[in-house]
Amino acid sequence: MIRKGFIMYVYPHMHEEYERRHHELWPEMLEELYEHGVTNYSIFLDKETSQLFGYLEIEDEEKWSKMAKTDINQKWWAYMEPVMETNPDKSPVTKELREVFHIEKKD
Incomplete structure (x- = not known):
């Protein structure tokens, strides 16, 4: 499993709207995420800075890299x-983070 962490930014007056849109995530978007190898995905908000911290687990980098080009993902970005x-292509401004520590309890 590959773990990825990243930071994005929501507009300060749009915190509630950002959350609402994710609570109503389109079923076809969810399906596409799973099809592209996502097994775990969380986003956290720091209300003071409007920073979003995203964390996801994927099966394969190559499979995941194809997600951005899907029609549903392009529609979601818009x-x-x-x-x-966002960037000029409507993708979120994202800063990838490097993992520096991880523990996982094994049964």
């Missing part, structure tokens, strides 16, 4: 553009 900082 839907989320009004609530968060």
Whole structure:
């Protein structure tokens, strides 16, 4: 399993809207995430800085890298553009983080 951490930014006045949109995640988006190897995905909000911390676990980097080009992902980015900082292609402004520590209890 590959663990990935990253930071994004939501507009300060859009915290509730960002959360609402994720609570209503489209079933076809969820299906596409699973199809591209996501097994675990969480996003956390720091309300003071409007920073989002994302954490996901994927099966394979190559499989995951194809997610961005899917029609549903492009549609999601366009839907989320009004609530968060985005790049010209509407993808979220993202800062990838390097894992420096991990423990996992094995049974």
